[in-house]
Amino acid sequence: MSDTRRLHSAGTTLLERARELRPLIESEADAAEARGRLTTPVVDALHEAGLFGVWVPAPLGGAESSPRELIAVFEALSYADPSTGWVVMATTLENGTAGAYLGDDAVERMFAGPRMPLVAGQGTRPGTAVREDGGFRLSGRWSFASGMRHAQYAHSLGAVEGSDEVRIFITPMDDVKMLGNWDVLGLRATGSIDYSIDGAFVPESQSHVFTQDEPLRGGALYRLGLVDQALIAHSGWALGVGRRLLDELVRHAGARAGRPGQLAAGDTFHTGFARTEAAFRAARALVHETWDDVERTLDAGRMLDVRQETMVRLALNHVTSTVAEVARFVFASGGTSALRDGLVQRLFRDVHAGSAHITSGPQVLQECGRELAGLAPGESWEVFGLKA
Known part of the structure; x- marks a missing residue:
């Protein structure tokens, strides 16, 4: 069945919307840099334009753009402001892969609202996960969580104790302690802060193997x-x-x-x-x-x-x-x-x-x-x- 999967094409609508947002994004860039996060008008406009759904599987209401369509959208947003482009590319990568790879229960919870969920985190240096009935206990500290100040969920890499398995864990922001230490030279408006999680329970359906390449949804x-x-x-x-x-x-x-x-x-x-x-x-x-x-x-x-x-x-x-x-x-x-x-x-x-x-x-x-x-x-x- 997997061999029949084809690329989905979203067309040029989202690219055109990204270009139309350039004046707003540019006008808010200085304020975003000063605050260390994108401004509310920009985030709201990105939601209204559907740009946070650019990577989400089509069965979940997303655009499921092809690689070259994604490149074009991120190119347009980054031309307007590098931090805006960076936040959108990071959060949409993570909400898109969550939509494709997580279990049904998790997806039903995350994608039930009127807006696309924003997911931010870090997928390189792992925390530690301990298996427990129905899921895992996750702990660790992660860096460079681009877009974390706008997110509803964290995307974190964890090594499963007692095994060679490495997984991605999706946790609600209530389980996250944001450390607020984004004091940097560039990309200031991305708010790519460090964060920690201390023993949060993560249901099995809210995690997937790091190397997963067979989607449960999408093409x-x-x-x-x-x-x-x-x-x-x-x-x-x-x-x-x-x-x-x-x-x-x-x-x-x-x-x-x-x-x-x-x-x-x-x-x-x-x-x-x-x-x-x-x-x-x-x-x-x-x-x-x-x-x-x-x-x-x-x-x-x-x-x-x-x-x-x-x-x-x-x-x-x-x-x-x-x-x-x-x-x-x-x-x-x-x-x-x-x-x-x-x-x-x-x-x-x-x-x-x-x-x-x-x-x-x-x-x-x-x-x-x-x-x-x-x-x-x-x-x-x-x-x-x-x-x-």
Whole structure:
């Protein structure tokens, strides 16, 4: 039966709505940064536009967008404001996978309301789960819970005591202690705080195996598993922020054209801009080429092979490092306008915060190189490393 699953296409409606929200998102960005969370008008508008359902399985009333549709939506939101794009990509990844993988009882509770539930948390360093009749007792401390201040549920990784099993646990916010320590250089409005859980009971239906790639609801998108779906989110984010940086530099240079000694008159700047634009467009093309190939594979009812797993990791790693270089070029070219508090400075800070994410780390790039060079025969991807 699983072999008959196909990709669901949501069309362009949500992308158009994301673009329409740009003026509101931009007007609220400074206030969001100051508060360390998105503002209520933006969160309400995202709900009303249906954007928090972009990843949710269609049987639950979500859009269940394809990978390239998701990338486009996150690109548009991140272009308007990197923190907004980041919060939406993180929470929708987690409410989408919850809808696809959790048991019926949990899904009925979570998706019964008039709004899509928001789920936030951390899926890398695990807490500890102890089996108990009907479920688990979960304890631990987790970091970087993007969107936690807007969420109704936490998504937390836990290692099951006495076994090799690692699971994702979904708990209501009443079970969560938010530690409120998000004091950072960039992506300030994401509110990616640390949190802890102390012995909360989690019913079996509110958890799933971390590596689950056969959905209980929805189509082929969810056969990617949690990790590969996260790569979609971060790829769209990088594309949106990179394009916005270059567009802001175009506006900056154009506003000063014709003035003696200005940036726009320099041959060195012209050459540097051409190279930076080309590098960004090439990285963007690799992202789209890679996910186009993935979509064809999924729609044919197949799973990704090792090389495709390598390429989705490489495409994200490459576009992220490229956007970091774009940010450095734009910041250096912006002169005192970039140095002062303002949009370019915020974009620069946000890019360097986002590029520190584990999905784009140096270990991933090393492993990609090893596989591409033919030096990992018989190995397959387990999260961010290759193993026999």
